[in-house]
Amino acid sequence: xxxxxxxxxxxxxxxxxxxxxxxxxxxxxxxxxxxxxxxxxxxxxxxxxxxxxxxxxxxxxxxxxxxxxxxxxxxxxxxxxxxxxxxxxxxxxxxxxxxxxxxxxxxxxxxxx
Amino acid sequence: xxxxxxxxxxxxxxxxxxxxxxxxxxxxxxxxxxxxxxxxxxxxxxxxxxxxxxxxxxxxxxxxxxxxxxxxxxxxxxxxxxxxxxxxxxxxxxxxxxxxxxxxxxxxxxx
Numbered sequence: 001x002x003x004x005x006x007x008x009x010x011x012x013x014x015x016x017x018x019x020x021x022x023x024x025x026x027x028x029x030x031x032x033x034x035x036x037x038x039x040x041x042x043x044x045x046x047x048x049x050x051x052x053x054x055x056x057x058x059x060x061x062x063x064x065x066x067x068x069x070x071x072x073x074x075x076x077x078x079x080x081x082x083x084x085x086x087x088x089x090x091x092x093x094x095x096x097x098x099x100x101x102x103x104x105x106x107x108x109x110x111x112x113x
Numbered sequence: 114x115x116x117x118x119x120x121x122x123x124x125x126x127x128x129x130x131x132x133x134x135x136x137x138x139x140x141x142x143x144x145x146x147x148x149x150x151x152x153x154x155x156x157x158x159x160x161x162x163x164x165x166x167x168x169x170x171x172x173x174x175x176x177x178x179x180x181x182x183x184x185x186x187x188x189x190x191x192x193x194x195x196x197x198x199x200x201x202x203x204x205x206x207x208x209x210x211x212x213x214x215x216x217x218x219x220x221x222x223x224x
Contacts, residue, residue, distance in 0.1 A: 004156075031210065042202065042216040043157075050210055058211075090156055100206040101147055104156035 002026050004105035006091050012111045013081040021076040021108050023091030031094045032074040033102060034058075034066065036087040043090065049074055050096075081112045115140045119203050119215035126193055126222050134188040134218045136177075136203035144205040146170075146179050146186040147212070151200045160188075160201070193222045 007022045025032065030051045035043040035058075045058030049068040063085060065077040074093075078085060088109050092102040120135040138144065145164045149157040161170030166181035175190045186203060203215040 033211075043214050045211060048210060056210075092157075100145060100212070101159050101162055102212055104149075104158070106156045 004091055004093055004103055006089075006105040006108050008108060009106070010109045012113065013078075015081060015083065015112060017081050018077070018079050019081070019110075021078070021089055021091075021110075023074045023076070023105060024072050025074075025091075025093040025103075025105075026072065027093060027095070027103065028071060029093035029103075030071065030096045031102075032068065033092040033094075034064070034074070034076045035090045035092065036060065036085075037090060037107075038087050046076065046089075078110075083112050086110060086112045115144070115205060115207050115213050117203050117205055117213055117215040119201075119218050122200075122217070122219035124218060124220045126220070128195055128222055128224050129192045130222075132188070132190040132193045132197075132220065134201055134203075134220070136186045136188065136215060138184050138186065138203075138205050140184075140205060140207050142207050144207045146177070147204045147206070148175070148177055148186070148188050149202040149204060149214075151202065151217070153199070157202060193220070195222045195224055198222045 004025045033048040034046040044060045047066040049055045088107045091105040094102045116139045147162045148160040150160045161172040163170040163179035169178045177188045200217045202217045204212045
């Protein structure tokens, strides 16, 4: 059982470039989330999805886009990368029932120079 | 709105010392409460949880009790190990779509 997987693990972008961070979960969870974690800081919610075809903004959505065409996948798109987007990005998922704990992927470390 | 407040770190302890990391919350409803742990270079892992008042969550020697009267969910461990060095996050779910995290507390344990 792989849980939540993220690719790539590391990436360096130049200012103005674009990229997609991939997130896949194999737990059949309806809910999926994208967070960013700046050095020494807590997590900030970027976007989330409550099911295929449904997405919503979190606390810091500017500069990002998401889509949810399947239950398993929730890619995060960065358009026109900026140094302020240098961060570690975590994807998470949860079931729609129970105590609502989220399960996290290993993260993608992104540097924009 | 709902919020979580954690004690500032780092918390520095010698091996086998007693650990307490304070967490208090503000919520209008009856939230579920969680502790997550983040080891260096890794994602967050669920450490323990409690879903109602007076519940005690426990795992790997860590414990936390859901105290509604003091709106607290303090994390404790009787004897820490070097391998417990990590960042610990307190979080709450008010049974909506999101988790609300505290800012995290770094624990450093020295031999």
